[in-house]
Structures are given as C-alpha cells and as structure tokens.
Amino acid sequence: MIHVTLSELMVIYLLLLLGSVGTMWVVRKIGSVQSAWRLRKTWVICQACGNQYQDKTSAALPVCPICQRANERLPIREI
Numbered sequence: 001m002i003h004v005t006l007s008e009l010m011v012i013y014l015l016l017l018l019g020s021v022g023t024m025w026v027v028r029k030i031g032s033v034q035s036a037w038r039l040r041k042t043w044v045i046c047q048a049c050g051n052q053y054q055d056k057t058s059a060a061l062p063v064c065p066i067c068q069r070a071n072e073r074l075p076i077r078e079i
C-alpha cells in the first residue's frame with residue numbers, strides 16, 4: 001500500500017489536471033496550425049492579373065477564373 005498525505009494527493013491531482021489541460025491546448029494548437037496551412041495551400045494568386053482564387057482540385061496548374069491563364073502553385077507569404 002502506498003501512503004500519501006492529503007497535501008501530496010492534492011499536488012498529484014493538480015499536476016494531472018495541468019498536464020491534461022496542457023496536452024489538450026497543444027493538440028488544439030497543432031490542429032489549428034494544420035488547418036490554416038491546408039487552407040493557405042488551396043489559394044492561388046494569378047501571375048498575370050493578380051486575382052486570388054481558391055482551387056481545391058489537385059491540378060498542377062489551376063486556371064484563373066478571370067483571365068483563364070494557368071498558374072503555378074506558389075506559397076503565399078504571411079504578412
């Protein structure tokens with residue numbers, strides 16, 4: 001049998017509580033960063049007219065809906 005005082009039991013409880021809250025925060029943060037990265041990956045900027053459009057297909061060269069020019073998927077930089 002393990003003997004634990006009430007104060008030690010409270011410290012263990014608080015450490016477990018903080019650990020679970022910290023783990024949930026990290027998991028949610030990683031999920032939000034991944035979803036933002038996936039969303040940014042679908043946006044394309046036309047190199048001819050500068051139009052920004054969303055292309056969810058897996059086409060290598062998505063076509064601009066305004067000027068019909070095929071564009072490469074370049075990474076969009078954050079400001």
Ligand SMILES: [Zn+2]
Pocket residue numbers: 046047048049050051064065066067068069
């Ligand atoms: Zn265009």
